[in-house]
Every structure is written in structure tokens, then in C-alpha cells.
Amino acid sequence: MPLDNREINQLLQSLRANPYRLYVVETPHTGYLREFLVKEGDEVTGPSGKWMERPGSPLFVLERERNPKTIRAKISGEVAKVRRELEGKFVEAYQPVLEIRHTLTQKEIIAELLRKTLHIVTAPERARYFLAPDLAKRIEKEGEGRVVVKPGEELVIMSFMKRETPIVHQGEPMVVFRLFFSRGQMVEQGEPLLGLCLEKERPYVEKLIARVKEEWPV
Amino acid sequence: MSDRVLIANRGEIALRIMEACENLGLDYVCVYTPGDEQSLHVKLPRKKGKHCFCISSYRDANDILAVADETKCTAIHPGYGFFSEDFRFARRVVKRSRPLVFIGPRWEVIRDLGHKLNVKKLAFDLGIPVIPGTINPVYSEIEAEAKAEELFLWQEEQGIEPPRILIKAAAGGGGMGIEEVDELDQVRPVFRRIRSYAKRLFGDEGVVIEVCIRDYHHLEVQILGNMHGELVHFGTRNCTIQSIGRQKRIEIAPGFDPAYTDYPFDAQRVLDEITDYSLKLAAHVGYDSVGTWEWLVTREGKAFLMEVNTRIQVENEISARISRIRGREPNLIEEQIRAAFGDKLGYSQKDIGFEGTSIEFRLIAEDTKQGFRPLSGVITRFEFPEYEWLRVRTHVPRDEEYRIPTEFDPNLALGIVWGRDTSEAEKRGEQFLKHTVIEGYTPKGEPLKTNIPYLLEKLPEILKFL
Incomplete structure (x- = not known):
């Protein structure tokens, strides 16, 4: 495994010392920023429910082509900064409008640890990625953390410069333990796509997850 | 206002x-x-x-x-x-x-000519030659296999060896979503693959099956029309030099040049024929903008209409470079804008003359030896010579490093040369390519490759049936 116990302890300690992340909320598209629905210091929640069916807290109203749209929080936390000067103005796409100070959840702590402990397949280019159709079918059937991939099997399809290039598994057969991207997501070069582990490493990874679940409140 | x-x-x-x-x-x-x-x-x-x-x-x-x-x-x-x-x-x-x-053209015209099969139907009805194959989009595997079998048999009867068909996305373009098939057993899996690709990329599952024409030249006719019913052409182009993904790399205007090389058929007759047919279809639909009629011309001199591109083409400028409206070189984008705003042409076909040969080179960051694999990375040096016969169209700055975006084609620049005849244009093209420098590095830190050596290698092949 890439990390030993001492390193894992250190990582958990640093996460306990600073369990926050600052998320910048950007405009998803152009339009008039009609009004902010939050102020600095407000607590907001991200989408919740088994299927994320309950939407996040409303943050601001963006109107485009005379269609007002409420932009909602994608993450829970406290509103740290609101750019009031943009209210009533026409904004471009991807313009930062507010910041949310988010406290890491147990699930996110586990994801952080897995990024360090699993064998990571990283994005070779900044591109859009799709899970290989065969692998996606197997994961859907057998569940995440159960599918073993053999050398030569397609893991991911990279959609890059209008071409689709498969990324193939190399090395020993491994378990696909965690997916770090969603279908068609734009992933920066070097960012993780998949976390793999050897069959013999699986108990160790599962033990690690159990430890975080025990030590970290939900 | x-x-x-x-x-x-x-x-x-x-x-x-x-x-x-x-x-x-x-x-x-x-x-x-x-x-x-x-x-x-x-x-x-x-x-x-x-x-x-x-x-x-x-x-x-x-x-x-x-x-x-x-x-x-x-x-x-x-x-x-x-x-x-x-x-x-x-x-x-x-x-x-x-x-x-x-x-651009009226939306009805884009709808009618934007779909390859619609074009095929319209052309077929007007007696314009089209590639043998399906006239309607195919959605079923059984139908696809039956049509493929029919086309294989037709080729055998014609003595075409080995028979081969193309399976392509009906709504596709730019060389995307096309596969060659030479065995009946391959038809179903390839059909499924293209159908799913077509649905993903173009939102339409329709597939076209047609005879794979080999040993051909890819020609284009540049048309301009407007809402007043005026219609002219700006000659032909030859876009035969393409990557394995059927994307153009070198384009030449005019489409054939009998003074430069010999053809096994009457080249001027073929150019006149495809121009007349293109104008016939354009007049039939009331074409009202710039557009390109794409043709395949076989070694026997048989021409088949392939598709119509209802837009300005990348290579429009080579047609402009060889055209003279009462002695003045046109700008086809300006003509397109004028047509959209309702201006009259102010000239007719008899006012348009042609002079010389123009060649366009598409400079691309790609590994031509590995299936034309597109490359991303950073360009650190981009230099090209300046001549009165050369135009370089590029969005890449020359005064700073440039990171190639990964979401689009890795096209870096278009080099457009003009010569009094094809031999001079070819020599000038070689001079341009030899004096153009593109340097940089890939995300892995390797030197960035471009297609310049490939363009130099292919330049002597232009306009020729080899």
C-alpha cells in the first residue's frame, strides 16, 4: 500500500486539526444575478436523501433569457463571503459569487484516505472521462469494491480533442475499489479517476474505513 | 441602429x-x-x-x-x-x-441539406449521381445486414475486389463515426458501435450504409447564394489528403489541374459536371448563403455527390485566393455576411474569373505516425515566414507560451499559399513549411510533435491519382 500506519495517523491528525475546506460557488452560466438568498454567516445544506432528492439551500437567483433560476448549494457549510456588488448585474459564466466554509464529513474523510492508500489511476490529460461500458455494467451488477479487473481490460474512456481513447489496466489483477469521477466529468490532468487495490490488500482498506467510521462522527 | x-x-x-x-x-x-x-x-x-x-x-x-x-x-x-x-x-x-x-442559410435549408440522407434523396430525385447505398436511415440490425449483403453482391457483380462498405452515422460529419467493413460477419457489431456512437454524439441513432469508394479524389464546389435568388460558384477544391480519421490536412484550389498532372479522364469535364450539378441542387432548394458541395471522383472519372456543408468551411480562403470578381479577390465571409443582411451580390458568374492555384495546410499538434493522435501541451515557440503570397490564420499568440486546450481539435494554424500555377504554389508551400517552426512540450515533458513533416511528405502528391 502507498501509506503505512504512521502516515495514516499523521493524515488523520492533520484532518482533525483543520477539518474545513473553502468552496467557491461560481455562476454556472451567464445571466442577471437578481438577488442573493443568503448572507455571510448563514448555514447552508447541500443536497441530501438517498438519491440526493432533497435539493440544497437556495443561494442566489440567476436570470437568463427571462427565466429566473435558483442556484442551490451543492455542499453544506457556513457562508463565508458574498459578493454583493454583483447583485443586479449581468454576470459571465464561472464568475465566483460566494464562498462556503465546509466541514469535512466522514464520507469525505474516507475518500481523502482512499486517495492516499489505494493504487490510483490518474487522468493522463485534462479531458472528459467515462467508465468503460463493460466495467460500468459489471460494477452496476456486482457493486463498487467487488469487481476485479485483469491486465488489458478497459477501465475508462477518455474523450480528448474530439477523440475517444480507452485507458487500459496494466499490471496485476486488481479490485476497482473506488470511483473518483462521475460520468462525463471534466477531470484535470493528474487527478484521480479510479482507486484500485490488490485482493490481498482489501481487508486492510476495509479496516481503515472501519477505523474512520469509529473515530469520526457522522 | x-x-x-x-x-x-x-x-x-x-x-x-x-x-x-x-x-x-x-x-x-x-x-x-x-x-x-x-x-x-x-x-x-x-x-x-x-x-x-x-x-x-x-x-x-x-x-x-x-x-x-x-x-x-x-x-x-x-x-x-x-x-x-x-x-x-x-x-x-x-x-x-x-x-x-x-x-448562414435559412433554417429550412440547413434542415434539408444538413442531413446526408436528405441530400441523397434530393439529389437522387434530381438525377444527380450519389454513392450506391441506403437512401433512408437504418435503425435495425437485420435491415443493416440485408442492405450490406446487397451492396457486397453488387460490388462483386461490378468486379470490385475486395468488396467493402462504409457504415456511418447519418448525422455525423468531420470524419467522425465512420467505419469500413469488408466482411458480412462484421456488419452487426460495427452497426451497433456506430449506432451507439451516433446517439451519444449526435443524438440520432440513424446509420447510413453505402459502398466504400476507393481510389478517389475528394472534391468540393464552393457555392454562394442569397435571398434574391442569385447563385454563383467560386470554383472547386481538392481535399484528398486527409488523416486516417478522414479529416482534411491539405486542400488545393482548383480541384484538378490538367496543366500540372495527367488524369485518366477529362478533368475539366468532371469539374464542370460537378459544378453544374451543385448549382442545380442549390437552385432547387433556394440556397441563400455560402456552402460547400462535397464530391467523390473515382479514377474512372465518375463523380458521386457525398454531402452538403451548409456553412463556411475551414478551407474557404483558398477558393477566395484563386477567384477574382472583376479582378478583385473576394472575401467569402464578407460575402456570407452581406447575403445574410439581404444585400444583392452586385456581380454575376460571368464577372468571376480564376487565377492561379492556392494551397492550404492545416498545422496541427498531432503524432501522424501513431494514428494522427492529437497532442496537448504548451507551445513555446511559433514562428513562420512572411511573404506577400502567404497568409497564416492562427489564434496562437507568438509573443508568449500557449497552452493547447484539450476540448477542441488541436488545430494551431492554417497556412494559405498562392502561386501563379500549381508548380509555383507547391514550391511556395514547401518553402512555407520548411521555414515554419513550432516548438513546445507535451504534459509528459516530451517535445511537442506537429504534422509539418507529414505535410511536407504529402505535398508532392497533391492533385494526382497515384
């Missing part, structure tokens, strides 16, 4: 539209997406104090129209790719509560 054009595109075509607008005295507004900040199509308008908006995507119609409204634009130029051949977008632009001018 004076007219203002929203340029809904990127890269070199956005720059050429800007230039055309400036020449016509029109104001313009540009858009871009993250990753394109370094492109000259963003930097130059900003330097000139023009509006330049960041939008979510070049394919986001709502964003484009919101920017058009905000900046009080009166027209939209879609360039090529993106929305240029999307009849729904064109229809929306002209039918909304605040209508704008769509700089």
Missing part, C-alpha cells in the same frame, strides 16, 4: 469573422470558454475594447443568446462546427421574440 454581430465561435474562424466585420464596418462581440483565455480571438478584441464574454460552453445556446441580448447584437455568426449546421438553433435565432439575423 448599426448592426452588431455576435461571433459564436473560437480560434482562427472567430478572428476571420472579426476581420470581415471590420471590413464591412460592423461592430462585433466575442465569447469564449475557460481554457481559451490565451487565444487571440479573446485577446485581440479585448485590446480593441470590444466585448468578450465568458460563457459556459460554445454549445450553450441560452448563454450565446443571453450575451447577444445583453450586448444588443443584431446578428449571430456561428462560424463552422458548433451551431453552424444546427437548424434548431438557426430557427430559434430568427423566430424568438427578439429575432436576430442568422448568418
Whole structure:
């Protein structure tokens, strides 16, 4: 495994010392920023429910082509900064409008640890990625953390410069333990796509997850 | 109120539209997406104090129209790719509560000619030769296999060895979604693959099956029409030198040159024939913008209409370079804009003459020895010579490093040369390529490869049946 116990302890300690992340909320598209629905210091929640069916807290109203749209929080936390000067103005796409100070959840702590402990397949280019159709079918059937991939099997399809290039598994057969991207997501070069582990490493990874679940409140 | 054009595109075509607008005295507004900040199509308008908006995507119609409204634009130029051949977008632009001018053909024309099979049907009805194959889109595997078997048998009867068919996405283009099949057993799996690709990329599962014509030249006829029923052509182009993905790399105008090389058929007769047929179809649909009629011409001199591109083409400038309207070189983007705003041509076919040969080279960051694999990375040095016979169209800045965006084709520049005849154009093309330097590195730190050596290698093959 890439990390030993001492390193894992250190990582958990640093996460306990600073369990926050600052998320910048950007405009998803152009339009008039009609009004902010939050102020600095407000607590907001991200989408919740088994299927994320309950939407996040409303943050601001963006109107485009005379269609007002409420932009909602994608993450829970406290509103740290609101750019009031943009209210009533026409904004471009991807313009930062507010910041949310988010406290890491147990699930996110586990994801952080897995990024360090699993064998990571990283994005070779900044591109859009799709899970290989065969692998996606197997994961859907057998569940995440159960599918073993053999050398030569397609893991991911990279959609890059209008071409689709498969990324193939190399090395020993491994378990696909965690997916770090969603279908068609734009992933920066070097960012993780998949976390793999050897069959013999699986108990160790599962033990690690159990430890975080025990030590970290939900 | 004076007219203002929203340029809904990127890269070199956005720059050429800007230039055309400036020449016509029109104001313009540009858009871009993250990753394109370094492109000259963003930097130059900003330097000139023009509006330049960041939008979510070049394919986001709502964003484009919101920017058009905000900046009080009166027209939209879609360039090529993106929305240029999307009849729904064109229809929306002209039918909304605040209508704008769509700089392109009427939406009905895009709808009728934008689909390969519609073109095939229309052409077939007008007696224009088309490639033997399906006239309607195929959605079922059984039907696909039956049609494929019929085409294999037809080729055997014609003595074509080995028989081969093409399975392609009906709504595809730009060389995407096409596979060759030479065995009946392969038809079903390839059909399934293309159908799923077509659905994913074009939102339409329809598939075309036709005879794979080999040993051909890919020719184009440049047409210009307008709403007053005027129709002219600006000659032909030859785009036979393509990558294995059927994407063009070298284009030459005119399409054939019997003074440069011998042909096993009457080349001038074929050029006249495809031009006449193209004009016949354009007149039939009331074509009212610039457009390209694409043809395959076999070694036997048989021509088949392939498709119609209802937009300005990348290679439009080589047609302009060899054309003279009463002695003056036209700018086809300006002509397209004038047609969209309702201007009359002010000339007719008899006023258009042709002079010399023009060659366009597409300079691309790609590994031509590994299946034309596109390359990303950073360009650290980009230099090209300056001659009065050369034009280089590029969005890549030469005064700073440039990171190639990964979401688009890795096209870096177009080198357009002109010569008094094909031999001179060829020599000048060689001179241009040999004195052009593109250096950089890939994300892995390796030297960035370009297709310049490939273009040099292919240059002697232009216009020839080898």
C-alpha cells in the first residue's frame, strides 16, 4: 500500500486539526444575478436523501433569457463571503459569487484516505472521462469494491480533442475499489479517476474505513 | 441602429469573422470558454475594447443568446462546427421574440441539406449521381445486414475486389463515426458501435450504409447564394489528403489541374459536371448563403455527390485566393455576411474569373505516425515566414507560451499559399513549411510533435491519382 500506519495517523491528525475546506460557488452560466438568498454567516445544506432528492439551500437567483433560476448549494457549510456588488448585474459564466466554509464529513474523510492508500489511476490529460461500458455494467451488477479487473481490460474512456481513447489496466489483477469521477466529468490532468487495490490488500482498506467510521462522527 | 454581430465561435474562424466585420464596418462581440483565455480571438478584441464574454460552453445556446441580448447584437455568426449546421438553433435565432439575423442559410435549408440522407434523396430525385447505398436511415440490425449483403453482391457483380462498405452515422460529419467493413460477419457489431456512437454524439441513432469508394479524389464546389435568388460558384477544391480519421490536412484550389498532372479522364469535364450539378441542387432548394458541395471522383472519372456543408468551411480562403470578381479577390465571409443582411451580390458568374492555384495546410499538434493522435501541451515557440503570397490564420499568440486546450481539435494554424500555377504554389508551400517552426512540450515533458513533416511528405502528391 502507498501509506503505512504512521502516515495514516499523521493524515488523520492533520484532518482533525483543520477539518474545513473553502468552496467557491461560481455562476454556472451567464445571466442577471437578481438577488442573493443568503448572507455571510448563514448555514447552508447541500443536497441530501438517498438519491440526493432533497435539493440544497437556495443561494442566489440567476436570470437568463427571462427565466429566473435558483442556484442551490451543492455542499453544506457556513457562508463565508458574498459578493454583493454583483447583485443586479449581468454576470459571465464561472464568475465566483460566494464562498462556503465546509466541514469535512466522514464520507469525505474516507475518500481523502482512499486517495492516499489505494493504487490510483490518474487522468493522463485534462479531458472528459467515462467508465468503460463493460466495467460500468459489471460494477452496476456486482457493486463498487467487488469487481476485479485483469491486465488489458478497459477501465475508462477518455474523450480528448474530439477523440475517444480507452485507458487500459496494466499490471496485476486488481479490485476497482473506488470511483473518483462521475460520468462525463471534466477531470484535470493528474487527478484521480479510479482507486484500485490488490485482493490481498482489501481487508486492510476495509479496516481503515472501519477505523474512520469509529473515530469520526457522522 | 448599426448592426452588431455576435461571433459564436473560437480560434482562427472567430478572428476571420472579426476581420470581415471590420471590413464591412460592423461592430462585433466575442465569447469564449475557460481554457481559451490565451487565444487571440479573446485577446485581440479585448485590446480593441470590444466585448468578450465568458460563457459556459460554445454549445450553450441560452448563454450565446443571453450575451447577444445583453450586448444588443443584431446578428449571430456561428462560424463552422458548433451551431453552424444546427437548424434548431438557426430557427430559434430568427423566430424568438427578439429575432436576430442568422448568418448562414435559412433554417429550412440547413434542415434539408444538413442531413446526408436528405441530400441523397434530393439529389437522387434530381438525377444527380450519389454513392450506391441506403437512401433512408437504418435503425435495425437485420435491415443493416440485408442492405450490406446487397451492396457486397453488387460490388462483386461490378468486379470490385475486395468488396467493402462504409457504415456511418447519418448525422455525423468531420470524419467522425465512420467505419469500413469488408466482411458480412462484421456488419452487426460495427452497426451497433456506430449506432451507439451516433446517439451519444449526435443524438440520432440513424446509420447510413453505402459502398466504400476507393481510389478517389475528394472534391468540393464552393457555392454562394442569397435571398434574391442569385447563385454563383467560386470554383472547386481538392481535399484528398486527409488523416486516417478522414479529416482534411491539405486542400488545393482548383480541384484538378490538367496543366500540372495527367488524369485518366477529362478533368475539366468532371469539374464542370460537378459544378453544374451543385448549382442545380442549390437552385432547387433556394440556397441563400455560402456552402460547400462535397464530391467523390473515382479514377474512372465518375463523380458521386457525398454531402452538403451548409456553412463556411475551414478551407474557404483558398477558393477566395484563386477567384477574382472583376479582378478583385473576394472575401467569402464578407460575402456570407452581406447575403445574410439581404444585400444583392452586385456581380454575376460571368464577372468571376480564376487565377492561379492556392494551397492550404492545416498545422496541427498531432503524432501522424501513431494514428494522427492529437497532442496537448504548451507551445513555446511559433514562428513562420512572411511573404506577400502567404497568409497564416492562427489564434496562437507568438509573443508568449500557449497552452493547447484539450476540448477542441488541436488545430494551431492554417497556412494559405498562392502561386501563379500549381508548380509555383507547391514550391511556395514547401518553402512555407520548411521555414515554419513550432516548438513546445507535451504534459509528459516530451517535445511537442506537429504534422509539418507529414505535410511536407504529402505535398508532392497533391492533385494526382497515384
